Amino acid sequence: MDDQPRTPWPALARGRYLRSAWPWRAAGYLAGSALTGIPVLLTLVLLAGAGAVLGPVLVGLPLLALLCLVGVPTGAVERRRLRLVDRTPARTPHRTPHRTPTEPGLMAWARLRYREQATWRELAYAVLHGLLLWWVDLAAVAVLLGLPLLLLTTPLQLALAADGEVKVIKLWLVTSYPAAFACAAAGAVLLPALLHPLGALAGARAALTRALLAPRERELQGLLAEVTRSRARLVHAFEAERRRIERDLHDGAQQRLVALTMILGLARLDAPPGPLADRLATAHDEAGKVLAELRELIHGIHPQVLSDYGLTGALADVAERSAVPVDADLSTALPRLPESVEAAVYFGVCEALANVGKHSGAARAALTARHTGTALRVDVTDDGRGGADPAAGSGLTGLADRIAVLDGTLTITSPPGGPTVLSLEIPCPVTGSPTTCP
Structure with a gap:
């Protein structure tokens, strides 16, 4: 000391x-x-x-x-x-x-x-x-x-x-x-x-x-509140920029690649058998791979399902695509929330389920999401071996930082032998009507 x-x-x-x-x-x-x-x-x-x-x-x-x-x-x-x-x-x-x-x-x-x-x-x-x-x-x-x-x-x-x-x-x-x-x-x-x-x-x-x-104490509290508001504004600006990039890629580069793939496909059908046809086939396949990679990139920037169906549909989609079977309790539709909150929770659940598939050895997982009127709470549970350590480089540290920016909390309970429970709680107002699964 x-x-x-x-x-x-x-x-x-x-x-x-x-x-x-x-x-x-x-x-x-x-x-x-x-x-x-x-x-x-x-x-x-x-x-x-x-x-x-x-x-x-x-x-x-x-x-x-x-x-x-x-x-x-x-x-x-x-x-x-x-x-x-x-x-x-x-x-x-x-x-x-x-x-x-x-x-x-x-x-x-x-x-x-x-x-x-x-x-x-x-x-x-x-x-x-x-x-x-x-x-x-x-x-x-x-x-x-x-x-x-x-x-x-x-x-x-x-x-x-x-x-x-x-x-x-x-x-x-x-x-x-x-x-x-x-x-x-x-x-x-x-x-x-x-x-x-x-x-x-x-x-x-x-x-x-x-x-x-x-x-004074009151002035320090005011300065802290100002820092919190400034941090929230940065998060909202970041999410707005992500949406802009997603729209530009979706409406610009992706459409051009789709047109290029169609042109190469038609040219491949019209070309006589030979070296030219083989090269057109290779170019057509490569264009298809690039288009698939671009769609994955766009999905990683801001998933379209989140924009179209809200957090309820997006979480249901994540649960369906998980490598480990997930019991998703989304019977109560979640209201539309601020974009920064929905994006943080979506990518947080993606990270949590990815960790379940990679590290836990679990046979099944469960996902629940509830909005209490003043805060959103999401729990991801698995029946794996437990012992999850956020400091071990599993991506949970970055997730905790992202949740903290929104004045939220990330709690992990993972005793050896399991089960592991990851809980996200973010205070947030309701900005729209409830959404349902697609």
Whole structure:
């Protein structure tokens, strides 16, 4: 188990704090605050000033609207800076709380940002950071780190002084090397002592940043829902492209091959016996094989029976063509479902029955399919030897991934000696009336 501290606070409780990278991470985080604080302060002052001055003539209104979005880039930069002192593996504090617009364009992006609570939390952080926080961070680094470093370098300062004296931190006048080395010794004692409050301040500063900029639980759920919807859109787009390819092959290349096969067949009948007739016969046979292969390819892309008769007829067709006898319980007609769901279930059952024929040694199999009103459940059972392992390269891993894209689940129960039960369950709405077997 990885027991490394993720933030400065747990690191401070360990005896190895000074020997770790945490003191320098904390110093870098606090010192780097000025690199973002100064630009944020200037931007806030310029936009607010120009917007207030030009507001009466309406020119300043867009500037004031832009002022409200200053926190968005500020939050993005600060979440990245947070990684210096927050090494959470899940990186949840560093994730953006913003959703992706469903429509393209700047206006759609702006409308969404103005409606999100995260935008206003980021604006509050930007104002706080620009007006106060970076000053406090820089002052803390100057006192807690700069003071001992100045004391440590007293002998060097004395050696470089032209008049042979140096005023340490504007308080003590040092004119001899013994006094200079005494100051350096004091700095050597102060440095490790002051690195502890420096780390504590960096931890507090990071906690404030997380509180304002890290996504809330509801926002994380929204982002997860958006990812799920995006994944579903990709699946639907993929299925639509499959259908387009299937139609192009069916209506284009297949029809041309059918015409070519007929022409070669007629030419074969008209040709006199001899080498030409033999070559025409060979070409006719090859064209027939190519046509059969193309039909199999089209069937693999999107089976016509699925389009014509729906999932009920397609599953019945799969059961009839199975190498192992299948008892198909499809007495209750399934409604028309989204194309992506029907295709995933169809190819899933094809894969399952193919595995039954290749690996299980079963004498019979059973297929049941039911729609509960909110979800589709399909079970494939066989009386084989059992012991099915999805990790053994049987195609079940890819099937599980395809079902998961649709927010479904694949469950396999296969004890040694059998029986093996493969269950698919996909939540899906009804899109049409029930279909029957052909």
